[in-house]
Amino acid sequence: MGVLFAFLALLCWGFGDFQIQKSTRKVGSLITLFYIDLIGTIALLPFVLDEIKVLISEHVGLTVLIAASSILVVAALLEFQALKKGKISVVEPVFSFELFVTTILSAIIINELPGKEGALALAGMIVGIFLVSIKSFSNIHKLHLERGVWIALLATFAMAFVNFLFGIGARETSPLMINWFTSAFVLLITTTAITIRSQWNELKIDFKTYPKLIATVGVVDNLAWLFFAYSMTLIPIAIATGISEGYIALTAMLGIIFGKEKLTHHQKMGLVLVIVSAVILGLIGT
Numbered sequence: 001m002g003v004l005f006a007f008l009a010l011l012c013w014g015f016g017d018f019q020i021q022k023s024t025r026k027v028g029s030l031i032t033l034f035y036i037d038l039i040g041t042i043a044l045l046p047f048v049l050d051e052i053k054v055l056i057s058e059h060v061g062l063t064v065l066i067a068a069s070s071i072l073v074v075a076a077l078l079e080f081q082a083l084k085k086g087k088i089s090v091v092e093p094v095f096s097f098e099l100f101v102t103t104i105l106s107a108i109i110i111n112e113l114p115g116k117e118g119a120l121a122l123a124g125m126i127v128g129i130f131l132v133s134i135k136s137f138s139n140i141h142k143l144h145l146e147r148g149v150w151i152a153l154l155a156t157f158a159m160a161f162v163n164f165l166f167g168i169g170a171r172e173t174s175p176l177m178i179n180w181f182t183s184a185f186v187l188l189i190t191t192t193a194i195t196i197r198s199q200w201n202e203l204k205i206d207f208k209t210y211p212k213l214i215a216t217v218g219v220v221d222n223l224a225w226l227f228f229a230y231s232m233t234l235i236p237i238a239i240a241t242g243i244s245e246g247y248i249a250l251t252a253m254l255g256i257i258f259g260k261e262k263l264t265h266h267q268k269m270g271l272v273l274v275i276v277s278a279v280i281l282g283l284i285g286t
Contacts, residue, residue, distance in 0.1 A: 002234025003281075005227045006243035010278070012224035014250030019217045021083040027206040029080035032217060034190040034203065039218030040183030040225075048180045051173065055181075061172035068165035068178065069185035075158035076186070082152035094152040096129035099245040101160030103238040109164070112236050117280065122242045124277035129245065131270025163241050166225070167232035175229035179222070242281045246274055 023032040054060060082091045103122055106112040114122060169178040194203060207214055224247075231240040 002231045002240065003243065005231035005234070006240045007278075009224045009227035009231060009240075009244040010246045010250065012220050012227060013244065013247035016217065016220040016224055017083065017247065019213065019220065020080065023210070023213055023217045024080045024084040026210055026213065029077055029084055030190055030193055030197075031199065031203055031206055032080060032214075033076055033186060034194060035207070035214045036218045036221050037183040037187040037190065039215075040179060040222040041187050043222065044176055044180040044183065044226075047176050048174075051177045055173070055177070061169060061177075064165055064169040064172055065178060065181045066185070068162060068169050069182045071158055071165065072162045072182050073186050073189050075155055075162050078151055078155035078158060082149075082155055085151065091149065091152045094149055095156055095159075096126055096245065098156045098160045098163065099126055099129075099241055101157055102163045102241045105160060105164040106167075106237045110168070110237075112238060114236065114238050118236075118239060118242075121277045121280040122238060124273050125242050125245060125281070128270045128273030128275075128277055131266050131273065163228075164237060166229055167237035167240070170229040170233050175226060175233060178229050179226050182225075183222070239281050243278055246278045 020032060055062060055065075079095075082094075099122060103114065107114075166178055166182075169181075173181075194200060224244075228240065228244055231244065234240075
């Protein structure tokens with residue numbers, strides 16, 4: 001089940017990032033984040049009422065929940081800004097290194113080391129994602145000059161910490177609780193920011209203009225995090241992250257497909273490597 005949840009997270013994030021890029025360019029990063037967490041907070045509340053009582057009375061896992069939520073605010077805004085400013089085929093390869101950082105954190109902090117096969121599959125996943133996402137190597141030395149790349153790099157490190165803390169938080173509380181708490185926390189932050197910036201009228205107009213896009217982004221992104229959290233309670237954090245990180249290749253592929261661009265030889269090789277690596281990680285996780 002852990003492997004299944006990780007693959008479901010892969011699918012949701014793959015289509016979710018493609019929609020998030022559309023949303024951030026139409027309504028902005030802050031408003032997109034507000035609606036995602038509004039939907040998550042409301043949808044999950046009925047399922048965590050008993051856990052909220054325990055959290056208030058016993059503070060079980062509260063420190064991890066607050067840490068994950070705080071870093072998530074920064075990571076999500078950075079990631080959304082990178083998708084808004086940069087080309088999806090340029091930004092997504094940078095996101096691939098999130099897997100490497102998450103694996104290192106798991107190994108150092110909780111001594112959750114992947115075996116030789118797992119390490120090779122994780123390395124294959126990183127290389128494969130990078131190959132799929134890169135259109136051409138002719139201007140690779142100019143990659144750092146592309147819009148959104150440095151923001152994406154900062155988002156990558158921040159999101160790696162979020163991945164790790166999500167795994168720990170889901171184990172100390174529950175997948176439902178970590179998702180509801182982070183959604184409520186981020187909703188509070190974005191609500192405050194929108195109030196300070198007097199954007200409530202803009203927010204209403206955006207919802208009336210793009211209701212389907214906002215609803216789709218909110219549902220798919222929340223499902224992805226929920227599946228991801230469940231997967232990390234059943235299989236190692238690095239393995240769960242490795243499988244779900246395949247969404248980066250899927251997102252890049254959607255950009256290529258809908259942009260009516262042909263795959264290069266190295267992109268085809270990368271896609272095969274991602275699929276093979278994901279299957280190996282799935283077999284290791286079962």
